Amino acid sequence: MILWNAELTKRLACSDKEKAALPAIVQELLAISDKTRNEGILPLASADLPLADQSKPDRSKIDQSPMLYYGFRLIAEGLSTEALEGILAIYLSTSAYSGFEFLKQCMYVEALLSIAAGDSRELLLRKLVPYCGAEKAYSLLKALDAENNPKAL
Amino acid sequence: MIINSLCRAQQTFYHREGITLPEKIESKPTPDDSRDGWLTFYGLSPRRTNTLIESAKRFTLVMNQFQIAGKDQLLAVSHDEKKKLHKFAYSLIASASPSDSVRQAFVAAGLCGNTPPQEDFEAEMIIAGTELALKNAHPIVIMRTMTAFLGFSVFDLVEKWLIENFNSDKNEDEELIIPGDLPDIVPGKNTSPGSISQAVRLAGPQLMAATLAGCPGQTIEYIKSLAYTPLGQILIDWDIRNARSKFSSEELTDAQNAFIELLTSFRTEPNPDMGSEAEEWLMDVDEGLVSDISNLILELDEHVLKSVVSAMNPKLAASLIQAMEPIAHDRLFSCIASSKSKKILDALENSVPLSNNELTRRAQIFAQKILSEIAPRNKTLGKSLPLPAKLRQLLTSILSRE
Numbered sequence: 001m002i003l004w005n006a007e008l009t010k011r012l013a014c015s016d017k018e019k020a021a022l023p024a025i026v027q028e029l030l031a032i033s034d035k036t037r038n039e040g041i042l043p044l045a046s047a048d049l050p051l052a053d054q055s056k057p058d059r060s061k062i063d064q065s066p067m068l069y070y071g072f073r074l075i076a077e078g079l080s081t082e083a084l085e086g087i088l089a090i091y092l093s094t095s096a097y098s099g100f101e102f103l104k105q106c107m108y109v110e111a112l113l114s115i116a117a118g119d120s121r122e123l124l125l126r127k128l129v130p131y132c133g134a135e136k137a138y139s140l141l142k143a144l145d146a147e148n149n150p151k152a153l
Numbered sequence: 154m155i156i157n158s159l160c161r162a163q164q165t166f167y168h169r170e171g172i173t174l175p176e177k178i179e180s181k182p183t184p185d186d187s188r189d190g191w192l193t194f195y196g197l198s199p200r201r202t203n204t205l206i207e208s209a210k211r212f213t214l215v216m217n218q219f220q221i222a223g224k225d226q227l228l229a230v231s232h233d234e235k236k237k238l239h240k241f242a243y244s245l246i247a248s249a250s251p252s253d254s255v256r257q258a259f260v261a262a263g264l265c266g267n268t269p270p271q272e273d274f275e276a277e278m279i280i281a282g283t284e285l286a287l288k289n290a291h292p293i294v295i296m297r298t299m300t301a302f303l304g305f306s307v308f309d310l311v312e313k314w315l316i317e318n319f320n321s322d323k324n325e326d327e328e329l330i331i332p333g334d335l336p337d338i339v340p341g342k343n344t345s346p347g348s349i350s351q352a353v354r355l356a357g358p359q360l361m362a363a364t365l366a367g368c369p370g371q372t373i374e375y376i377k378s379l380a381y382t383p384l385g386q387i388l389i390d391w392d393i394r395n396a397r398s399k400f401s402s403e404e405l406t407d408a409q410n411a412f413i414e415l416l417t418s419f420r421t422e423p424n425p426d427m428g429s430e431a432e433e434w435l436m437d438v439d440e441g442l443v444s445d446i447s448n449l450i451l452e453l454d455e456h457v458l459k460s461v462v463s464a465m466n467p468k469l470a471a472s473l474i475q476a477m478e479p480i481a482h483d484r485l486f487s488c489i490a491s492s493k494s495k496k497i498l499d500a501l502e503n504s505v506p507l508s509n510n511e512l513t514r515r516a517q518i519f520a521q522k523i524l525s526e527i528a529p530r531n532k533t534l535g536k537s538l539p540l541p542a543k544l545r546q547l548l549t550s551i552l553s554r555e
Contacts, residue, residue: 007163008156008159008160008163036347036351037347038347039346039347039350040347040349040350040379040380041354041380042346042350042379042380042381042382066191066305067191070305070308073308073312073382074297075354076380076381076382076385077293077297077381077382077384078353078358078361078385078388078389079294079297079388080357081357083285083294083297083298085158086281086298088158088301089155089158089159089161089162090281090298090301090302091191091305092155092162093159093162093165094193094194094195094301094302094304095191095192095193095194096192096193096194096196106155106156106159109155110155116354117354117355118351118355118356
């Protein structure tokens, strides 16, 4: 069951123009999850790598987002899903963000929890697309499927 | 979904009189400050932040002592405690109150809920810590949760403190080795760091601890080095210690087998989107060759097949299996003795994906062995072998490949 909270909905609200940027974020998060499946979590959770290494696009993306950077560190601490979700929910709730930036952070956390649970790429995609809005989720799923599996069409 | 947790947290933090939601902030951190560019609603001063960290440290150390020495120790600390919040939390923990009624108890005691969250900040931290302590969470998890209220700026500082204070038990661990195959599988050329890390996350901390509890130290250290940060390694060591005292040898063996099943599932079902070596191999394999080898196995007389495979090097058989449909696997294994099957499966376990050229060469060796088996000992030169047309066509197709 998905809970609903009017104030949270207000906090998540953003314009259609801003929502148009969400599919790109979904793609970035899928790319990062692919990387963890191939190389493991530690290369993304290591604290001693230089900031924003442009030669590694996924790493650069992570370095630019405190939520992703520290979130991967928390995943590599091997916390239970329940503990991890509790901690990340506190970071989100006590943050000063609202609107598009808050929605983006929520998507990051959703991706972190999915990666921590060892979800497949497909499942991660299905957890992220609802953030783009129910009316857009289906068309986005189809578009992403077509892009990722051109043979399937 | 995180939305559910957020709804509950939103209810807790912002459902109070006079509290407004955070104003719209569109922060775009620069690379220089990106890791610390997290903005918190409370906007605490560095001095207040330090005070709160010290409060969380004190609570965490007391919880550690409580888990080691028990309730009497906690009651003694509670007796000497001057701070109301801590004292009340210790009394709830000592009386083993239900974790879901902690907030209600703090509100009823007038320690939370009467003031805006900015002022209730420490109470929120202590409530979160108390709830976890009542669920018997490790002090590391308690400290991480309590300091999450302070934002990411204290993350590294907290990690350093936790490592300094909870890294002392490692050398006291005694090795417990139970029968299991995991030490033979990792490290191994068929288990990549990615697949091990993925299996560790799918398994979760409880199954992982039970899996590693019966493994030699070398295997434990190898898996830890691939999947956990230093702090994570301290936590999994604690979980392993608990698993050794909680589970029987049979249960630990079952856990290890379950983990092996998870780990090996990544080898047999490569993700089509991953672009891995296995996937590239699957996309590259010659489907015509697979079809010819499979049909050859299915068409051959049982006696001939048994004779050829029984005399064949297990490594050659294993490499052919890489290019065979499942129905052909079944026929091949049904024709041979179980001891031979085991040797072939062992060879398969250690095999690596072959290129199409290598597979073709092995298929041709196999075809020649079949011809040698079928050919009569006193075969007259110049006379063709009496082969069924379908078999002849398959052998010709394989042998004529370049």
